[in-house]
Amino acid sequence: MKNMLPKNLEAIFLDFDGVVVESAHIKTEAFYELYLSYGEEAASYARSYHLKNQGVSRYKKFDEIHKLFLNKNCSENEKESLSARFSEIVFEKIIDALLVDGVLNFLKEMQDQNIPVFLLSATPHEELLTICSARGILSYFKGAYGAPHEKSTLGEKIVNDYHFNKESIIFIGDSLSDFKAATAINVTFMGRVPDGEENPFEPSIKTIANFLDLM
DSSP: OTTSTOOOOOOOOSSSSSSTSHHHHHHHHHHHHHHGOOOOHHHHHHHHHHTTTTTOOHHHHHHHHHIIIIIIIOHHHHHHHHHHHHHHHHHHHHHSBBBHHHHHHHHHHHTTOOOOOOOOOEEEHHHHHHHHHHHHOOGGOSEEEETTTTTHHHHHHHHHHHTGGGGGGEEEEHHHHHHHHHHHOOEEEEEEEESSOOOOOOSSSSSEEEEEOOO
């Protein structure tokens, strides 16, 4: 394994979409499809807003898209309806999506070394568990947690529950919201930036193209 991980590693936090599974593009297009019923301009705005706020709960995105573009509030019933439709659009595609290169071997290696890996996602919690179970990867995670809880809140709780040293934890994510969560928890962040895609992170932040970079 390359020397990108600390030698005294106690735990790893991973985002899900775009880090474990190549599903970021699936959700981007799902936002466009979801908002087409409001018109093409709304659909384009929704897709753009999602791209600028990846890693944020879809419910928060529904609130902001409605407020900023549609000039109205998104009711709880409407949010639940949009979320259910969103799940219908993406579920089977994510089940069939490729895993990020090397992630399965990486998870196995961490398991062999008794280093716990925690999944922190903006995907609704039960949906996240269902997807991971269907893909046969749930057992590789010490814990898998999704929305409505914030990643920073989840991470802080894990640190306290397991009495981890924050300097011995690394958070791997693919969005600025992941970086902000890692900063809020006060753990080291590493970005995942696929080959050929724009790097959203500052030059000082270490990045990987995939998990082969860590093996």
